[in-house]
Amino acid sequence: MHSGGVSVSAGAGGHGHARLQHHFDDLEQQREASTLGMWVFLCTEILFFGGLFTTYVIYRQRFHGVFAQASRDLNVVWGGTNTAVLICSSLTMALAIWSAQINRRKLIVMFLLITMAFGLTFLGIKTVEYKEKFEHHLVPGPHFHYVCPPGEPCHPEQAEIFFSLYFCMTGLHALHMIVGVGLLSYLLLPSWQGRYTSEWHNPLECIGLYWHFVDIVWIFLFPLLYLIGAH
Amino acid sequence: MAEHASAAHTPSRKPYFLTCAFLLVMTLITYVVAKFDLGPLNDIVALGIAVLKATAVVLFFMHVRHSSKLTKLTVVSGFLWLAFMIFITLSDYWTRGWLDTFASGR
Amino acid sequence: MNSSDTTSAELALDRPSYLHDGYGWKSWLLTKDHKRIAILYLISITVFFAIGGIFAMLIRLELLTPEGDLVQAATYNRLFTMHGVIMVFLFLVPSIPATLGNFLVPLMIGAKDLAFPRINLISWYIYVLAGIFILWALIHGGVDTGWTFYTPFSTHYSNGYVVSTALGVFIAGFSSILTGLNFVVTIHRMRAPGMTWFRLPLFIWSHYATSLIMILGTPVIAVTLMMVAVERALNLGLFDPRLGGDPILFQHLFWFYSHPAVYIMVLPGMGVISELIAAFTRKRVFGYTVVAFSSMGIAVLGFLVWGHHLFVTGESVYAATVFSLLSMLVAVPSAIKVFNWTATLYEGSVSYETPMLYALGFIGLFTIGGLTGVMIATLGIDLHLHDTYFIIAHFHYVMVGGTIMAYMGGLHYWWPKMTGKLYPVFASRLSALLIFVGFNLTFFPQFILGYLGMPRRYWEYPPEFQVWNVLSTAGASVLGVGYLLPLCYFLYSLFYGKQAGANPWGAKGLEWATTSPPPTFNFDYPVVVDEEAYEYAPDARAVARQEAHSA
Numbered sequence: 110m111h112s113g114g115v116s117v118s119a120g121a122g123g124h125g126h127a128r129l130q131h132h133f134d135d136l137e138q139q140r141e142a143s144t145l146g147m148w149v150f151l152c153t154e155i156l157f158f159g160g161l162f163t164t165y166v167i168y169r170q171r172f173h174g175v176f177a178q179a180s181r182d183l184n185v186v187w188g189g190t191n192t193a194v195l196i197c198s199s200l201t202m203a204l205a206i207w208s209a210q211i212n213r214r215k216l217i218v219m220f221l222l223i224t225m226a227f228g229l230t231f232l233g234i235k236t237v238e239y240k241e242k243f244e245h246h247l248v249p250g251p252h253f254h255y256v257c258p259p260g261e262p263c264h265p266e267q268a269e270i271f272f273s274l275y276f277c278m279t280g281l282h283a284l285h286m287i288v289g290v291g292l293l294s295y296l297l298l299p300s301w302q303g304r305y306t307s308e309w310h311n312p313l314e315c316i317g318l319y320w321h322f323v324d325i326v327w328i329f330l331f332p333l334l335y336l337i338g339a340h
Numbered sequence: 341m342a343e344h345a346s347a348a349h350t351p352s353r354k355p356y357f358l359t360c361a362f363l364l365v366m367t368l369i370t371y372v373v374a375k376f377d378l379g380p381l382n383d384i385v386a387l388g389i390a391v392l393k394a395t396a397v398v399l400f401f402m403h404v405r406h407s408s409k410l411t412k413l414t415v416v417s418g419f420l421w422l423a424f425m426i427f428i429t430l431s432d433y434w435t436r437g438w439l440d441t442f443a444s445g446r
Numbered sequence: 447m448n449s450s451d452t453t454s455a456e457l458a459l460d461r462p463s464y465l466h467d468g469y470g471w472k473s474w475l476l477t478k479d480h481k482r483i484a485i486l487y488l489i490s491i492t493v494f495f496a497i498g499g500i501f502a503m504l505i506r507l508e509l510l511t512p513e514g515d516l517v518q519a520a521t522y523n524r525l526f527t528m529h530g531v532i533m534v535f536l537f538l539v540p541s542i543p544a545t546l547g548n549f550l551v552p553l554m555i556g557a558k559d560l561a562f563p564r565i566n567l568i569s570w571y572i573y574v575l576a577g578i579f580i581l582w583a584l585i586h587g588g589v590d591t592g593w594t595f596y597t598p599f600s601t602h603y604s605n606g607y608v609v610s611t612a613l614g615v616f617i618a619g620f621s622s623i624l625t626g627l628n629f630v631v632t633i634h635r636m637r638a639p640g641m642t643w644f645r646l647p648l649f650i651w652s653h654y655a656t657s658l659i660m661i662l663g664t665p666v667i668a669v670t671l672m673m674v675a676v677e678r679a680l681n682l683g684l685f686d687p688r689l690g691g692d693p694i695l696f697q698h699l700f701w702f703y704s705h706p707a708v709y710i711m712v713l714p715g716m717g718v719i720s721e722l723i724a725a726f727t728r729k730r731v732f733g734y735t736v737v738a739f740s741s742m743g744i745a746v747l748g749f750l751v752w753g754h755h756l757f758v759t760g761e762s763v764y765a766a767t768v769f770s771l772l773s774m775l776v777a778v779p780s781a782i783k784v785f786n787w788t789a790t791l792y793e794g795s796v797s798y799e800t801p802m803l804y805a806l807g808f809i810g811l812f813t814i815g816g817l818t819g820v821m822i823a824t825l826g827i828d829l830h831l832h833d834t835y836f837i838i839a840h841f842h843y844v845m846v847g848g849t850i851m852a853y854m855g856g857l858h859y860w861w862p863k864m865t866g867k868l869y870p871v872f873a874s875r876l877s878a879l880l881i882f883v884g885f886n887l888t889f890f891p892q893f894i895l896g897y898l899g900m901p902r903r904y905w906e907y908p909p910e911f912q913v914w915n916v917l918s919t920a921g922a923s924v925l926g927v928g929y930l931l932p933l934c935y936f937l938y939s940l941f942y943g944k945q946a947g948a949n950p951w952g953a954k955g956l957e958w959a960t961t962s963p964p965p966t967f968n969f970d971y972p973v974v975v976d977e978e979a980y981e982y983a984p985d986a987r988a989v990a991r992q993e994a995h996s997a
Contacts, residue, residue, distance in 0.1 A: 132559040132563065132967070138635060138636075142631050142635040143562075145414070145630075149630055149631065149661055151418065152414055152417065152418035152421075152662065153665045154665070155422055156663075156666050157665035159422040159426075160425075160666045163425050163426050163429055163698075164684065164699070167433060168692075170433070189371055192367050193367060199401050200356055200360040200401075203356045204353065249683075250680045251681060264690070266683060270689070273682045273684055277676065277684075281669075317401075317402075318402055321401045322402075324401075325397050328390050328393045331367075331370075331390075332389070332390050336374040336386055337374075339374035421662045424750065425699075428750065428753070428765075432694075432753065432756075432762050433762070434762075435763075435764035435765055438763075439762075
């Protein structure tokens with residue numbers, strides 16, 4: 110099928126671009142490889158969170174009423190605000206990549222900074238929520254003390270499972286946010302130096318994918334944790 | 341593979357703003373709907389909206405709309421395997437009590 | 447397979463092989479060369495294999511007599527737990543992919559390196575870190591939960607070092623995820639021109655399937671063990687019935703990874719066997735396409751059968767029935783492989799070199815392991831045999847008789863490529879024989895013991911079981927010698943072995959087209975593939991027979 114020497118040596122493709130690593134033929138191959146790698150990594154992330162989601166689903170259908178009851182102790186306004194904050198951060202992340210596509214390095218830096226600010230806002234609100242739960246003795250463990258609403262079935266141990274899951278899921282999510290903010294800050298300097306152009310901005314794209322993924326996790330966490338007891 | 345943004349034509353910002361608006365509106369809707377008790381539909385509606393929102397993020401923010409089949413396959417298989425895990429585990433829990441029901445029914 | 451007719455051996459003698467491209471510890475510990483990383487893995491995996499092996503010997507020594515005389519119950523629990531944890535997570539899972547796979551995947555597809563060399567190196571460091579965590583737990587007194595960490599024992603009652611061991615396994619999981627990710631991207635994006643999917647060696651197909659399992663399964667055990675660690679540290683009740691949790695949910699999550707993990711261990715072995723069978727019969731593997739797809743079939747079906755580990759733990763009877771049927775189904779693609787290898791032998795010009803001895807051993811032992819697997823997938827039989835030595839024998843036939851036989855076979859086959867040296871023929875054949883005999887002597891009696899009702903994980907047993915246990919322990923000693931022997935002659939060959947040359951077996955495949963050991967970027971020329979996999983010249987006898995048929 111291939112009769113000629115199609116393969117090219119390193120450096121020949123992609124106009125000998127400085128970002129080309131030695132073992133790739135050209136920038137296109139390098140870009141495709143890292144984008145695919147990022148997607149495969151996100152696949153593992155789906156299943157990483159998936160273990161917690163499965164645990165949630167099983168206990169949710171088992172302790173249906175108590176989960177709805179315990180969910181009322183979460184602050185829907187904070188949760189909703191955080192959802193909006195994350196959605197906006199996804200927008201600015203997408204706009205940062207768009208700025209790279211039109212070669213506007215200062216715009217990239219600006220959008221990255223806004224995205225980080227949104228991320229930190231999210232984490233700040235999360236901290237306030239955690240502090241509130243701590244003060245109300247809703248952190249699972251020896252100091253857990255759940256006051257059942259009057260006139261309703263009372264199963265503090267099932268409520269504790271709800272809060273265990275709440276802290277595991279939002280905690281793991283917050284950890285991903287912290288990593289995300291770290292990754293964004295790592296992008297700042299090269300962006301400022303004009304390293305990311307319409308020709309090559311793959312790190313920006315890959316970290317963007319990660320950021321959007323973390324957003325998606327929260328899109329599911331919000332209704333599952335905050336809204337099940339709202340009515 | 342990724343979005344088809346050549347230097348020749350300037351990529352549009354519009355889809356991003358539309359997606360963001362859609363997501364915010366859906367968040368509002370899911371919040372309002374949750375105020376009403378729809379019985380067993382509660383969870384289905386809430387999750388349905390979440391799936392819609394996630395799909396919008398994947399397709400537009402993450403550019404999967406313009407991505408290769410391989411990327412689409414990767415995304416789908418990730419969620420498919422999650423579905424395997426959840427539903428096969430559930431198949432055990434859903435059928436746990438059956439034996440007793442049938443035995444006592446006789 | 448390269449475009450020019452000359453092998454590259456004489457092309458460029460002026461550039462160093464990967465072994466001589468830089469000296470000193472820095473050139474190894476900071477290398478990004480997939481071949482050097484493979485060697486790093488080989489050394490560290492051998493260390494953990496030895497540690498796991500010492501635990502196995504101690505277990506067998508204790509079981510020599512019916513009384514608990516060598517160690518007491520508590521120590522015995524720690525022995526089999528550490529044996530299991532180390533062998534499964536630090537040896538079997540990374541064994542073939544991280545050593546042979548790392549070395550050969552880029553070579554076989556004509557690439558200069560894996561797609562992410564730095565991530566490849568990081569994965570080795572992560573592996574070492576995991577090893578340190580587990581060794582730390584070991585030195586401080588070990589764990590007694592069994593390698594399965596069943597709750598609520600592991601979360602609330604065990605007084606071993608559960609958290610650090612679980613963290614070790616958690617970390618090891620990330621090493622394996624990164625290896626899998628690297629392989630998938632490399633196989634998709636780095637193939638040489640002309641290397642189409644159906645020209646890939648079957649070794650690559652099986653590593654692709656393995657990588658998919660690593661990517662889709664490993665994160666689940668990571669998060670599950672994280673929950674166990676958090677539950678133990680903070681006294682939560684996620685898996686504790688006393689606090690409203692459900693221990694069976696833990697088992698579901700655990701086996702969602704740990705059953706497919708069995709295929710992580712054995713699929714790469716099957717890839718090795720395909721290579722060996724083709725090379726030593728001088729034939730294309732019979733039904734190449736079917737064998738390739740059977741790997742993918744195993745990878746997918748393997749994810750749907752985990753419930754057969756829960757038959758006796760309170761799983762619904764209806765789910766158990768479905769899991770039982772699906773488990774039998776997964777035997778089909780495995781059987782396809784065995785039948786096709788056997789069919790390849792037919793009318794091949796078979797030569798009994800050392801690697802081929804291992805390959806033939808694999809086929810026999812894996813078949814026994816697989817068929818007993820179908821037995822215990824049957825609900826009724828499993829109720830009788832669950833948690834007995836029958837189970838132990840079954841999975842050792844698959845893991846040791848399958849994976850380790852393939853690993854040893856692969857090591858003997860590619861050793862000349864990796865080091866450029868030949869090892870002594872007689873000693874290597876002797877070790878293959880010792881391992882085969884020793885293995886059967888160790889584990890066949892355990893089938894009988896299990897069938898007679900000896901439960902697993904006990905340090906003493908009724909006196910009437912002693913005969914079989916003595917046989918088993920005797921076999922383990924033979925097996926131990928069989929494993930020590932290669933260590934000796936491989937080391938010997940490094941210093942005194944003859945030069946191997948580019949292609950000592952006269953085998954097909956891109957890895958044999960470059961020098962032994964290969965240069966740092968694998969090939970000195972642009973690789974272009976223009977022929978199918980295993981395109982051996984037809985055997986004279988077969989040609990004659992075919993002509994007679996058509997005449």
